[in-house]
Amino acid sequence: MQQDDAIHITDLNKIYDNGFRALDGINLTIRRGEIFALLGPNGAGKTTLINAICGIVRPSSGSITVSGFDHATHYRQARSFIGLVPQELTTDAFESVWNTVSFSRGLFGKPRNPAYIESVLKQLSLWDKKSEQIRRLSGGMKRRVMIAKALAHEPEILFLDEPSAGVDVELRKSMWAQVRALRETGVTIILTTHYIEEAQEMADRIGVINNGKLILTECKDELMHKMGKHEMSFTLRDPITSIPPDLASYPLTLANDGNTLVLTYNTYEHNDVSDFLEKLQINGIRPKDIQSRQSSLEEIFMQLVEAN
Amino acid sequence: MNYLGIAAIYRFEMSRTLRTIGQSIASPVLSTMLYFVVFGSAIGGRIQAINGVPYGAFIVPGLIMLTVLGQSVANASFGIYFPRFTGTIYEILSAPLSFVEIVIGYVGAAATKAVLIGVIVLATAGFFVPLHIAHPLWVMFFLVMTSITFSLLGFIIGIWADGFEKLQLIPLLVITPLTFLGGSFYSINMLPPFWYKVSLFNPVVYLVSGFRWSFYEHSDVSVTTSLVMIAVFTVAALVTIARIFKTGYRIRK
Numbered sequence: 001m002q003q004d005d006a007i008h009i010t011d012l013n014k015i016y017d018n019g020f021r022a023l024d025g026i027n028l029t030i031r032r033g034e035i036f037a038l039l040g041p042n043g044a045g046k047t048t049l050i051n052a053i054c055g056i057v058r059p060s061s062g063s064i065t066v067s068g069f070d071h072a073t074h075y076r077q078a079r080s081f082i083g084l085v086p087q088e089l090t091t092d093a094f095e096s097v098w099n100t101v102s103f104s105r106g107l108f109g110k111p112r113n114p115a116y117i118e119s120v121l122k123q124l125s126l127w128d129k130k131s132e133q134i135r136r137l138s139g140g141m142k143r144r145v146m147i148a149k150a151l152a153h154e155p156e157i158l159f160l161d162e163p164s165a166g167v168d169v170e171l172r173k174s175m176w177a178q179v180r181a182l183r184e185t186g187v188t189i190i191l192t193t194h195y196i197e198e199a200q201e202m203a204d205r206i207g208v209i210n211n212g213k214l215i216l217t218e219c220k221d222e223l224m225h226k227m228g229k230h231e232m233s234f235t236l237r238d239p240i241t242s243i244p245p246d247l248a249s250y251p252l253t254l255a256n257d258g259n260t261l262v263l264t265y266n267t268y269e270h271n272d273v274s275d276f277l278e279k280l281q282i283n284g285i286r287p288k289d290i291q292s293r294q295s296s297l298e299e300i301f302m303q304l305v306e307a308n
Numbered sequence: 309m310n311y312l313g314i315a316a317i318y319r320f321e322m323s324r325t326l327r328t329i330g331q332s333i334a335s336p337v338l339s340t341m342l343y344f345v346v347f348g349s350a351i352g353g354r355i356q357a358i359n360g361v362p363y364g365a366f367i368v369p370g371l372i373m374l375t376v377l378g379q380s381v382a383n384a385s386f387g388i389y390f391p392r393f394t395g396t397i398y399e400i401l402s403a404p405l406s407f408v409e410i411v412i413g414y415v416g417a418a419a420t421k422a423v424l425i426g427v428i429v430l431a432t433a434g435f436f437v438p439l440h441i442a443h444p445l446w447v448m449f450f451l452v453m454t455s456i457t458f459s460l461l462g463f464i465i466g467i468w469a470d471g472f473e474k475l476q477l478i479p480l481l482v483i484t485p486l487t488f489l490g491g492s493f494y495s496i497n498m499l500p501p502f503w504y505k506v507s508l509f510n511p512v513v514y515l516v517s518g519f520r521w522s523f524y525e526h527s528d529v530s531v532t533t534s535l536v537m538i539a540v541f542t543v544a545a546l547v548t549i550a551r552i553f554k555t556g557y558r559i560r561k
């Protein structure tokens with residue numbers, strides 16, 4: 001084990017009391033300072049894995065170390081590094097935002113620091129709500145309160161279990177910016193998501209989990225190279241019989257009796273189709289409609305799951 | 309020790325208490341007043357003094373115990389059950405807190421509230437009967453120890469319960485009968501020998517007896533026995549809680 005790893009998991013298993021095996025031989029290392037995205041379909045075991053690391057679920061076997069500290073024998077040190085934003089919105093209804101965030105800091109044994117709490121609330125645009133009771137906040141605001149609570153004790157490792165669930169596009173974008181800003185300060189971030197754009201946008205590395213098994217961990221760049229397929233279909237005004245030689249270098253196929261030209265390319269390598277469009281025009285091919293689709297996360301899962 | 313963590317839980321629980329302090333106090337004060345009207349004035353006048361203590365005054369320690377026991381169990385069981393119910397317990401579980409620290413925070417707050425209400429009931433009683441307190445420090449000692457012990461019991465109930473009904477069940481089925489049969493309204497010496505023996509299995513008897521002794525210097529069982537029984541009961545509760553945390557019973561999945 002590298003002393004520098006944020007989290008190191010060896011042979012982790014979790015069998016719930018009802019006999020269900022939610023985690024099956026997980027081995028995973030999270031490097032310090034990276035953003036790690038954990039992907040997987042519903043019920044794959046993402047939350048169970050996070051909860052096992054954070055001390056909410058008891059592992060059935062295996063070991064977890066956090067910054068080199070065993071999470072069972074040195075739970076105080078291990079937990080003190082971690083901040084958790086759980087998947088479910090669970091907040092106290094009657095407490096004020098300020099009190100609930102200060103409470104979280106206190107739980108971790110940190111002395112009061114109003115200036116720091118203020119900066120966290122301001123970053124999350126919650127400052128003007130600081131005296132409001134939580135039950136009077138909207139869902140998105142509550143989620144931000146949960147993030148503020150997780151950040152209250154200045155954690156070095158932050159878990160975000162589906163931070164984008166129920167969050168509007170604008171807030172999602174601003175959350176991504178904040179997560180990146182946190183990473184700049186050296187915080188290690190582990191997030192789960194069902195949005196591939198989110199993983200694509202944010203993550204340095206990606207782990208895919210299915211049926212409690214970690215079926216792959218890879219750098220995002222490599223994964224995108226393998227998985228990210230983009231299909232652009234051009235419905236042509238006049239059908240063609242063959243692909244002009246000038247366009248032969250492009251990954252093209254003809255479909256629908258020559259009425260549709262399909263360009264399949266890799267999102268990550270190719271994200272500029274302008275030269276292709278120019279060449280279409282030069283060759284006198286005039287599309288009347290263009291449809292574009294990207295391989296969905298589900299499709300990618302299916303590929304991965306079938307391959308495993 | 310994570311003292312700041314304990315303080316955070318304690319303060320959080322106390323602020324919950326203070327938000328509803330009106331209701332928390334109104335009900336025990338009202339029922340105490342009713343007890344005095346019924347037992348102290350209406351019926352009490354016809355009952356002769358027990359060990360030289362007028363009946364109205366005799367029931368004061370028992371009435372306080374009745375309230376304090378009920379409050380301790382209710383506060384502590386609700387205090388830990390509610391975060392389990394809403395899910396906010398995730399934060400306690402993921403914090404660097406030992407089970408002892410969690411217990412001190414929750415039980416400490418529950419016991420504090422019970423002691424406060426006990427003192428208020430005592431003051432209320434002062435309006436109805438002349439109070440005589442032989443050993444004020446022992447009064448406080450029994451009050452505090454009872455609050456702690458029964459808050460520990462409440463904590464266990466709050467962890468065991470998996471629904472609001474069960475939260476009410478134990479207090480209703482166990483605590484209330486034990487307190488009523490624990491010599492709050494009579495001296496167990498007044499019972500026939502068989503029931504006297506049965507009463508000795510009731511832990512509340514020792515609390516009420518010791519507590520009454522610190523008022524009137526008269527007890528059903530020796531004060532030493534009372535103290536030993538409280539100690540035994542407290543240790544039993546602590547051992548149970550330690551086991552709960554060790555096995556993760558109903559807290560960690």
Ligand SMILES: Nc1ncnc2c1ncn2[C@@H]1O[C@H](COP(=O)(O)OP(=O)(O)OP(=O)(O)O)[C@@H](O)[C@H]1O
Pocket residue numbers: 016017018020021022040041042043044045046047048049087561
């Ligand atoms: N307390 C529990 N007892 C028994 N089984 C459980 C328990 N909690 C979760 N499970 C099961 O474990 C599996 C993994 O659940 P988990 O919550 O970790 O999934 P997830 O990957 O987070 O899914 P989602 O994307 O829906 O959040 C599921 O099949 C779930 O039914």
Ligand SMILES: [Mg+2]
Pocket residue numbers: 046047048087161
């Ligand atoms: Mg989940």
